[in-house]
Each structure stands twice: as structure tokens, then as C-alpha cells.
Amino acid sequence: MAKKNALYKGTLQNIILKLLSSEVKMYGYQLTKRAKELTQGELEMTEGALYPLLHKLENEGIIYSHLQNVNGRDRKYYFLTEKGKRQQADQETEMKSYLFNLNTIFSR
Secondary structure, eight states: OOGGGHHHHTTHHHHHHHHHHHSSOEEHHHHHHHHHHHTTTSOOOOHHHHHHHHHHHHHTTSEEEEEEEETTEEEEEEEEOHHHHHHHHHHHHHHHHHHHHHHHHHTO
16 A cells, blocks of 8 residues: 555555445455545555455455456455445444544544
């Protein structure tokens, strides 16, 4: 993750879960590309930040993965589990409250 993205680091898990909740399935590169698109290039997730977090989330039962062969190459797709869907919804509520409060503070 680039230096300009330091503030995103603490919310990367929330971002990944939100992206996965918006799509049926996504693979790693697709997650990074979508985050970059949605933020108009502001958020650039590195493999070094993304994949350890995906492995952690999978170990915790929040996401699961499935290998699929696409054009002769294996691609690992990630999905939210039921636990992950509940956690994503809870985190989104918490994040919206956090953003509202930050906006209140910084708009003065």
C-alpha cells in the first residue's frame, strides 16, 4: 500500500468485505482494480497488503475461496461466508458512524 494510502490501512478489511458483499465473487487482482476504480486511483492495494489479509480472513471463516480454471489458468475466487456477511454489515454500520463523526469534526 502506497504512503498516500496510510489512512486506508486500518480500514482495508472493511473495504475488502464491502467489495465482496457487492459482487458474487472476486479474485485478488479484481479486488485491487475495483478499489482503485471506485476511489479514482486514490487507493492502490499492494499484493503484500491484500493477500495476507485474505488468508487471515479465510482462516477466521469470514471468507472462503474456490479455485476455478479460467483459460487454462487457475484463479482463486473469494466469497463471503454467512459469518462474513454478518461481520460486513456490522462493520459497515460502524464505519458509517465513524465517517459521520469525522465529517462533523473536520467540517468545522
